[in-house]
Amino acid sequence: MLKDITLGQYFPGHSPIHRMDPRTKLILLVVYILTLFLAQSWLSYGLMLLVLITVICISQIPFKAILRGMKPLVMILVFTGILNLFFTKEGPTILKIWKLTITLGGLTRAVMMMARILMLITGTFLLTYTTSPIALTDGLESLMGPLKKLHVPVHELSMMMCIALRFIPTLIEETDKIMSAQKARGADFETGSLIDRAKALVPILVPLFISAFRRADELATAMECRCYQGGEGRTKMKLLHYRRVDFSAFAAGAVMVAAVLLLRQMGL
Template identity: 65%
Template sequence: MLKDITLGQYFPGDTALHRLDPRTKTILVIVYIVALFLAVSYVSYAVLLAALAAAIAVSKVRPKVLLKSLKPILILMVLTAVLNLFYTRGTDVLVSFWIITITREGLENAVFMLLRIAMLILGTFLLTYTTSPISLTDGLERLLRPLKKIRVPVHELSMMMCIALRFIPTLLEETDKIISAQKARGADFETGNLIRRAKALIPILVPLFISSFRRADELATAMECRCYHGGEGRTKMKELRYARADAIAFALGGALLAVTIVLRTMGL
């Protein structure tokens, strides 16, 4: 069922990870991604994997749910791994027949690539799983605030993002309902060639677009009724404040990055 797609979904909870400042979490995810791209050896990957596992354990998000989020990019992952496997030149040949040669370097590259993509996705998903869309965009707005000086509409961008995130589950639910309703009228989405299947989407897409526009219209009216007029002079009810936990988290993140860099310079 579509409802089971967990993209950008927030799992409410009250763990240390949930309570961290959204800015901290966003920065740490960026640090983590940088570290991932600096990692070159088994040791550094092991360190990063351990850090990710620890974060997942703290968040109490069920690993099964997290792994499910990898499903949509499985093809990309496999493709990257396969390409790396066959196209990496190396000296240590493992298998060789016809035009295919697999080297030890190729195998290593493939494994690293696979791990890198998987860990990247899992890390970022952990952020959206443990941070509500509102606090996530709140944090982003705050982080990007310096850009306001060069006339980037930071508040508007974050509001748009917030609304988009907020409506993903709603639209999924709506799509589910429309699919059911058209199925009840005998619509068939599972058989036929590509063109027939594409055509079968019309009964879903038309009502979905119409209801999205209707929703957008209603939301705009509701926002105006509550005197929303953009970010100018708007204050926050809940100001973001760094707490002790954030300092600890930053220290851990910094340490992780430092370890990765040291391992890289050591050639490990």
């Protein structure tokens, strides 16, 4: 049950997308999301979808895995769809049920919003599926480098993120274990009123927090034992380099933005 959570999971592989510099992927993701908001017509949406599908194919991530990751987001999608469907009053009315009217404009708006959210999330998934957490934080640290001049603790922030990502699977496993142990003592998480169920979480949350603090303490000791002092003067084993694949990706990204802008200018 808990193990089905795939959000932020990394699928190891050797595709060109996997080999790309994490900075390239981060920048292009931001560009992609911004372009999504510039796109206005069905044609430009189609173009954005085409780009996305191409990237998925190159990355060799199974479509199934991406669909599985979408599951927890179905509620948000449905909610967005319904809101846009009923509260946009544009164009001719298609359907009228009691006090609710559905207009053509509303329908178009709802479908477009849902498509936008879907593509936005799929794009983000592609980043985390093809980039290991360590590469990702390395990339972020490097991209935020200029902020160091403004005394932003860039290295500390990226280290925190790296540790947080690293411990998600560990804590999930721990939760599973604690749940089994309490179930073995007759704890019941599935039946009863909402309040009963909330109360039933105490025997899980208390041990989980205690173990998280214990782990944090042990990790801090281990880091200090290895003379960790933060980012100052620290060198990296794996240096980030832009390669040919990155330049090709940037070029492709530029073409995509140009195409969408052009379509916008043409009013399509």
